[in-house]
Amino acid sequence: MNRSSSSYFKYFVWLLFPIFGAYLLYPYMMASEQQQQQQQPRQVLPTNVKPNHYDLWLKPHLDTFVFEGRVKVNLDVIESTRVITLNTHEIKILSATLGYDDETLSSADISYDPKKTTASLTFSGTVPAHSQALLDITFEGILNDQMTGFYRSSYKDDQGNTKYLATTQFEPTDARRAFPCWDEPSLKATYDITLAVPTELTALSNMNVIDEEKLKDDEKWKQVKYATTPLMSTYLVAFVVGPFEYIEAFTTGKHNGNPIQTRVYTLPGSSEQGRLALNVAVEALEFFAEQFGEPYPLPKMDMVAIPDFESGAMENWGLVTYRNVYLLFDEKASSIQFKKSTAYVVCHELAHQWFGNLVTMQWWNELYLNEAFATWVGWLAVDHIYPEWDIWTSFVNEDMPRALKLDALRSSHAIEVDVADASEIHQIFDAISYDKGASVIRMLSSWLGVDTFLGGVRRYIQKHKWGNASSNDLWNSLSEEAGMDVAKFMTLWTKHVGYPVLTIQPSGPDSINVTQSRFLSTGDLNAQDEVTTWWVPLHMLCSDGDIKPYILTEPSQTFQIPSDGLFKLNAGQTALYRVHYPQATILRLADQIKQQDQELLGTADRVGLISDVGSLMVSGEQSTTAFLELARSFEHEKEYFVWSQLASHMKSLISAWYEQPKEVMDGLLSVRRELFGPLAERLGWDVRANENDLTNLLRVLAISNAGLSKHEATIQEAKKRFWAYVEGDNEVLHPNLRSTVFNIVLSELTNNNGNDDELTRAWEAVLTIYQDESLSSDQRLMALVALGYTRDAALIERYLAMASDESQVRSQDVIYIYSRLGDSVEGRDRLYKYFVDNFDKLHVKFSKNISMFGNIVQSTVQGYASFDKLKVIKEFFKDKDTKEYARPLQQSLESIHVRAKWVERDSDSVRTWILSQ
Numbered sequence: 001m002n003r004s005s006s007s008y009f010k011y012f013v014w015l016l017f018p019i020f021g022a023y024l025l026y027p028y029m030m031a032s033e034q035q036q037q038q039q040q041p042r043q044v045l046p047t048n049v050k051p052n053h054y055d056l057w058l059k060p061h062l063d064t065f066v067f068e069g070r071v072k073v074n075l076d077v078i079e080s081t082r083v084i085t086l087n088t089h090e091i092k093i094l095s096a097t098l099g100y101d102d103e104t105l106s107s108a109d110i111s112y113d114p115k116k117t118t119a120s121l122t123f124s125g126t127v128p129a130h131s132q133a134l135l136d137i138t139f140e141g142i143l144n145d146q147m148t149g150f151y152r153s154s155y156k157d158d159q160g161n162t163k164y165l166a167t168t169q170f171e172p173t174d175a176r177r178a179f180p181c182w183d184e185p186s187l188k189a190t191y192d193i194t195l196a197v198p199t200e201l202t203a204l205s206n207m208n209v210i211d212e213e214k215l216k217d218d219e220k221w222k223q224v225k226y227a228t229t230p231l232m233s234t235y236l237v238a239f240v241v242g243p244f245e246y247i248e249a250f251t252t253g254k255h256n257g258n259p260i261q262t263r264v265y266t267l268p269g270s271s272e273q274g275r276l277a278l279n280v281a282v283e284a285l286e287f288f289a290e291q292f293g294e295p296y297p298l299p300k301m302d303m304v305a306i307p308d309f310e311s312g313a314m315e316n317w318g319l320v321t322y323r324n325v326y327l328l329f330d331e332k333a334s335s336i337q338f339k340k341s342t343a344y345v346v347c348h349e350l351a352h353q354w355f356g357n358l359v360t361m362q363w364w365n366e367l368y369l370n371e372a373f374a375t376w377v378g379w380l381a382v383d384h385i386y387p388e389w390d391i392w393t394s395f396v397n398e399d400m401p402r403a404l405k406l407d408a409l410r411s412s413h414a415i416e417v418d419v420a421d422a423s424e425i426h427q428i429f430d431a432i433s434y435d436k437g438a439s440v441i442r443m444l445s446s447w448l449g450v451d452t453f454l455g456g457v458r459r460y461i462q463k464h465k466w467g468n469a470s471s472n473d474l475w476n477s478l479s480e481e482a483g484m485d486v487a488k489f490m491t492l493w494t495k496h497v498g499y500p501v502l503t504i505q506p507s508g509p510d511s512i513n514v515t516q517s518r519f520l521s522t523g524d525l526n527a528q529d530e531v532t533t534w535w536v537p538l539h540m541l542c543s544d545g546d547i548k549p550y551i552l553t554e555p556s557q558t559f560q561i562p563s564d565g566l567f568k569l570n571a572g573q574t575a576l577y578r579v580h581y582p583q584a585t586i587l588r589l590a591d592q593i594k595q596q597d598q599e600l601l602g603t604a605d606r607v608g609l610i611s612d613v614g615s616l617m618v619s620g621e622q623s624t625t626a627f628l629e630l631a632r633s634f635e636h637e638k639e640y641f642v643w644s645q646l647a648s649h650m651k652s653l654i655s656a657w658y659e660q661p662k663e664v665m666d667g668l669l670s671v672r673r674e675l676f677g678p679l680a681e682r683l684g685w686d687v688r689a690n691e692n693d694l695t696n697l698l699r700v701l702a703i704s705n706a707g708l709s710k711h712e713a714t715i716q717e718a719k720k721r722f723w724a725y726v727e728g729d730n731e732v733l734h735p736n737l738r739s740t741v742f743n744i745v746l747s748e749l750t751n752n753n754g755n756d757d758e759l760t761r762a763w764e765a766v767l768t769i770y771q772d773e774s775l776s777s778d779q780r781l782m783a784l785v786a787l788g789y790t791r792d793a794a795l796i797e798r799y800l801a802m803a804s805d806e807s808q809v810r811s812q813d814v815i816y817i818y819s820r821l822g823d824s825v826e827g828r829d830r831l832y833k834y835f836v837d838n839f840d841k842l843h844v845k846f847s848k849n850i851s852m853f854g855n856i857v858q859s860t861v862q863g864y865a866s867f868d869k870l871k872v873i874k875e876f877f878k879d880k881d882t883k884e885y886a887r888p889l890q891q892s893l894e895s896i897h898v899r900a901k902w903v904e905r906d907s908d909s910v911r912t913w914i915l916s917q
């Protein structure tokens with residue numbers, strides 16, 4: 001899945017909005033360290049019987065929202081028994097019989113345990129050990145509206161009437177809402193699935209249709225039967241029923257043997273928007289078959305856009321389901337950022353068809369591996385399909401910093417943790433599992449070499465296909481391939497919290513002393529913090545271009561450097577650590593950059609240097625003025641990712657400094673303006689023929705940063721184009737630039753003491769775009785976010801009112817409003833007041849969805865940067881029962897503390913620096 005129930009979704013919200021900085025929208029593992037110590041036993045079913053085949057029949061009713069079902073399960077009886085316990089959730093069992101040899105036992109008693117989501121069937125007699133039995137159950141369930149299990153999703157038909165389709169989301173533990181089953185990932189079985197549906201609808205499942213006929217007793221219904229699946233886990237079973245249309249393509253068959261029929265299904269009218277995803281899918285299926293040394297095992301691959309979808313996408317075997325915004329891309333109207341996220345999400349899900357579906361984790365504690373690997377290999381496939389996107393630099397620029405930022409807090413956690421039950425499983429999706437996990441995989445694959453690494457993965461897949469495996473099994477296969485002990489290295493990174501900062505001190509004319517210690521953004525490591533001695537590949541890039549493969553294995557060691565003193569560690573930024581250089585080394589590197597000698601420091605190295613200095617200024621190892629000086633050496637920079645990294649640190653600086661005097665704020669804005677203004681002017685507003693995608697992104701970034709730093713020419717042009725666009729000239733505003741222009745215009749316009757209604761007209765024009773259901777979801781979301789760029793009190797209040805009105809903003813989208821206002825200097829206090837005033841109401845409303853509540857808390861307080869405010873917030877939560885959102889709260893408070901310390905420490909020197917410019 002792409003971050004499920006809670007998390008998959010938020011992760012992608014983040015991918016969507018890198019330039020909005022909506023970076024707090026992911027949930028947190030709440031199993032705190034204490035909870036881990038008193039680990040609950042895993043909640044698993046008795047092992048007296050083992051399922052090996054399910055014959056499943058379902059008849060969903062889209063008018064009454066119930067479904068009828070019958071499941072016949074072939075069981076190996078391991079121990080003689082008269083009680084069979086299996087998983088069910090909100091399912092009513094109508095009858096159950098158990099047959100073996102020539103006997104048929106009827107059920108004498110059915111008891112449910114709603115807490116454990118199980119049902120126990122007690123039979124009239126005992127079934128003997130070693131027999132083959134057939135359990136036959138009829139049941140009824142609910143097509144719920146909770147986006148989980150077998151659920152309904154609504155859409156509007158051409159006449160504007162609300163209609164429903166039925167779909168599934170089982171990962172991790174909701175197959176039990178659709179049919180009684182043994183709902184554990186390693187209990188694999190084969191499936192024969194039959195769906196009874198109204199004749200006019202399309203019904204899809206994991207496998208291809210082998211038979212379709214009208215129901216004899218009701219001509220309005222048909223019965224669709226699918227081929228038997230291979231051995232698979234319950235959480236990957238899927239069915240979708242709706243009025244779909246599709247587009248289709250076939251893989252070349254080069255690595256898959258037969259060409260694979262690949263389709264994108266959508267509601268009527270949108271199938272062409274699936275073209276990008278379809279093209280990516282046929283390439284990715286071939287790429288993965290080659291890399292994994294194993295053909296795609298099913299005869300077809302269907303991908304379906306679902307209007308109500310909790311996560312980003314779900315890798316059901318042969319039937320991948322997506323949020324609209326991750327499958328559909330309108331070449332003419334969508335912004336380029338969505339092109340990358342669509343390509344990536346498709347590759348991520350298709351990678352799971354092997355890694356996850358063919359070889360499955362033994363238990364959910366291994367889920368991090370599934371997701372971390374799919375993240376890494378998903379990007380690997382995107383890199384193969386779109387080499388011009390410089391994906392690994394993008395990874396260094398966006399994915400790694402998320403991991404490094406969260407993992408620099410004391411309240412972070414190790415990648416690998418055990419999970420006992422559904423609620424704990426739901427909580428293990430966050431930037432640590434995905435981004436730190438993927439960063440660690442990338443570090444390993446770079447160290448071993450990508451070919452060796454993939455060789456190990458092939459061994460693993462060959463050895464464990466159709467079965468289950470654990471991360472140790474992967475480390476073993478990699479060790480065999482590489483001829484070294486991979487586990488020893490990996491467990492240092494997966495079982496321990498945090499990562500190191502390497503402090504460099506000169507220790508001789510041409511040598512340095514490198515010392516490692518855990519990096520904390522509070523800058524106050526003490527004896528109680530966990531001490532790990534990491535195994536750190538140094539990858540020292542030397543002035544002659546040579547890369548020295550040094551490895552740091554001790555708390556501190558001495559290494560040779562080139563005699564001219566010019567070097568950089570972590571060449572290519574493949575490893576997970578920060579480097580604290582002496583000022584002299586930074587000056588040498590900055591000189592190198594000013595000379596535009598891009599031979600030595602590649603794009604990723606320049607991004608990494610900014611990222612290290614930018615983070616170390618927050619923790620206090622480097623000074624903020626050193627960062628500002630370094631930033632200025634990039635005025636001739638050409639690469640998008642370098643500018644993007646600079647922009648993100650400038651933004652957090654300006655955001656943390658927001659309570660400083662006006663002359664200081666103006667000074668900071670002018671530093672940013674002097675960097676981005678000329679860049680914006682150089683790039684202009686119009687896309688030129690044959691311009692590449694990264695230049696397009698750079699233009700968006702430049703205009704956005706210039707416009708939000710009072711660059712007059714940019715603001716005037718933005719206003720001009722905005723009004724022309726609102727009046728119907730679609731051409732005047734390229735889709736890539738729409739949200740940026742909305743943001744700039746709404747942020748710059750004031751209502752002029754009520755003398756001028758230009759602001760209100762502009763704000764309402766954007767509101768109209770948000771409300772236009774005929775527009776694609778990406779365009780509408782961008783408009784929703786843009787509304788929060790206004791600085792006008794009355795409009796901010798209107799925006800907040802929208803957050804409480806479900807008829808205006810669907811509750812799944814409320815988080816965008818919180819996130820935007822929390823990030824806005826003018827919106828922050830109003831949001832906080834609204835949150836405090838409505839706390840009980842909000843808690844009740846979102847308490848069913850605790851990760852969402854955690855996000856709301858975090859978004860509300862994310863922008864603060866003072867000890868006073870920290871005190872006020874702590875005071876507010878003092879008498880609240882915060883258990884369910886303890887981790888996000890704790891992480892938010894820690895982040896405020898970090899920023900408050902930073903401002904306190906450096907505000908005087910920054911002021912002096914600015915006034916001296």
Ligand SMILES: *[C@@H]1O[C@H](CO)[C@@H](O)[C@H](O)[C@H]1NC(C)=O
Binds near residue numbers: 362468469
């Ligand atoms: C999981 O895989 C192992 C082999 O890797 C196998 O021995 C075990 O039986 C499998 N577990 C189940 C429940 O099938």
Ligand SMILES: *[C@@H]1O[C@H](CO)[C@@H](O)[C@H](O)[C@H]1NC(C)=O
Binds near residue numbers: 507513514556557
């Ligand atoms: C390196 O520096 C650290 C910290 O200053 C010191 O404890 C250590 O002894 C030095 N190591 C070497 C090999 O010089």
Ligand SMILES: *[C@@H]1O[C@H](CO)[C@@H](O)[C@H](O)[C@H]1NC(C)=O
Binds near residue numbers: 010146849
């Ligand atoms: C939980 O919250 C997420 C957003 O944070 C939302 O997408 C999802 O629909 C919610 N789940 C339920 C069951 O309400």
